[in-house]
Amino acid sequence: MRPMSPQKASIEQLSPAINVGQFQTTKTPTGPGSTINFDSSSINDPAGDFLLPLQPAYPLPERPTPQAIQTLDCLKGVSSQLIGASGESDPWLLRHCKFDELGFLLFHQVHFRNAGGVPRDEKIPVHFLVTADELYDAAKETTRYPSIGSRRDELNSLVSLECGQRLVSLFLRFIFPTLPIISRSKFGITPSHPIPETSILQNIPVHLLAAIYASALPFTKFDEYLSIINAYTTPPTDRLWRITFEIIFEEIHTPHLATLQAGLLYLHKQYQGIQSAVADSPLLWSFVGMLVGLATSLGLQLECRPMGLPAWERRLRRRLWWALYAEDKWRSLLMGRPPYIRHDEWDVTDLDDDDFHIDTKVSLAENQPREVLYALQFQSFARLSCLVDEVQHRLFSLRAAQRLSSDFPESLVAARSLLTKLKEWYSHLPPSLRHQRKPLLQNNQSDCLHFSYILLEVFIFRALLRPMVRSAAPPRLFEEPQDSLETMVDDYIAHIISAEEIDPFPAIDNDTGNAVLKAAENCAASMLRSVLHLPGDLSAFWFSWCRIGFATVSSFMMLLVVQAPSKEHAVRATGLVDMWRQALVRGQCQMMDLALVRLNGPHWMGLTRNFFLPNHVREAVECTGDQ
Secondary structure: OOOOOHHHHHHHHHOOOOOHHHOOOOOOOOOOOOEEEOOHHHOOOHHHHHHOOOOOEEEOOOOOOOOOOOOOOOOOOEEEEEOOOOOOOOHHHHOOOOOOOOOEEEOOOEEEEEOOOOOEOOEOOOEEEEEEHHHHHHHHHHHOOOOOOOHHHHHHHHOOHHHHHHHHHHHHHHOOOOOOOOOOOOOOOEOOEOOOOHHHHOOOOHHHHHHHHHHHHHHHHHOHHHHHHHHOOOOOHHHHHHHHHHHHHHHOOOOOHHHHHHHHHHHOOOOOHHHHHOOOOHHHHHHHHHHHHHHHHOOOOOOOOOOOOOHHHHHHHHHHHHHHHHHHHHHHHHHOOOOOOOHHHOOOOOOOHHHHOOOOOOOHHHOOHHHHHHHHHHHHHHHHHHHHHHHHHHHHOHHHHHHHOOOHHHHHHHHHHHHHHHHHHHHOOOHHHHOOOOOOOOOOOOHHHHHHHHHHHHHHHHHHHHHHEOOOOOOOOOOOOOOOHHHHHHHHHHHHOOHHHHOOOEOOOOHHHHHHHHHHHHHHHHHHHHHHOOOOOOOOOOOOOHHHHHHHHHHHHHHHHHOOOOHHHHHHHHHHHHHHHHHHHHHOOHHHHHHHHHHHHHHHHOHHHHOOOOHHHHHHHHHHOOO
């Protein structure tokens, strides 16, 4: 092994607690310069032949100094941000710099860090700007919330370290399989040692630890000790989430991976009280955009496997990217928003089993069966999220919706392709994830995955139902007050026209349309069966956006009723709506509150009062008493 240079030794001894004041500019070892005479026959570039007579000799580039693998995220007192391809510090200029053995080009309080391992074929040079945190102190003051005392002390007073150990264990058991966004290696977790040491918890960033505690508190009933403690005291869930939120907006100026981890967990905090029946505020989608901006500033959109980073850090960066990618795509589709992440601005490869290893002598294959299932579950979910992006782009983006909403043949072509890909995705699920009735774990972690799969199918059929009925003409627009005779006549004509005269007219009337409608009804029935088989309390962890998914299904069921082309279809759709309502009531879960509100709202006022219904639909509805 090559002996360590004195400077490298001094920095590595301080790492990960590097003090920026100890950075000193170093000289890169160089060998004797050498030159070579270019021969035109060895150069394919025609311009090179032209320049050769003017430049008969050219010095070879000095061989770069070997770069040690070192963390980028755990350097103390500094933060890093990616230097983009078009950034003011040109990566193609920085590639010519002389970086030291740790990949640094050091200046006073601002440094450049070479990612290492790139450029290579089809990979651009990657560098990070590493800046002393103190330079952003003034910026932090603009978003800092006033606090009394140490945040760490407050956290430890809310949750003791001993209880914190148990909460982290619950997090790994119930949340990590669905949202694997922490590094078990950094927590000192191994298959034989599943509980972190208190000394390790003391070094975890406060906002991340608070988010982990708050996320795990709903599962304390599965821990004998915590269940007794929480039986007589109110868990400090709200205060933990508040600490998380406040520190995120303080640390956003000097972010680390922990800032993104805490932000992702904050997106999935459980709704309490009436908030569970209210649509998400615009802040939530804006918060997703902030997290996407944070992730791209940290360079998570770039494939990091070739980079000179520790194995645990590369694994974590890749899982974090796919978790954020899924957030962007699912919430974009569910909320009807343009996605933040563009397909041509990232190159992270698909997840595999290596991304779920733990730094231990025991390989993943030798771990418990649940470890293998955890890896497969999130890999499958990430692949499904890619299909979500395609569904949003091809069926629900603004241009696609404008083009396809009145074009049934083209809608059918797009939908068939997407349904084929969705069925192919399902066919590649391992048996342990494909059958919900034989769970490997105590609580079936794959329920949410199956719900997401059927929900995506609902969206595809929802797009197919759009062009099957023509839209009515838009209402006349007017500005108040208007007292002209022309306005009075128009209002009188509108008043005397009955609803039956403006019933929606079927845009298609053929066997294909009937087959599509039947398939859509089968999709609704499949979702109904899936929800009926769920445990009453949804004791496993579910993504918070699933509550929008349940509400989406309610709207889909109502659409089948309103657009039913015959009384037979209307009766069948009305029956599905009634059974869906019973399933939501039976669930007794806050995750389903919004779906129940969306379903009961029109029925409470009466469907005939809220919708223009064809006569055959009106008759079917009246038979059920929902008119």
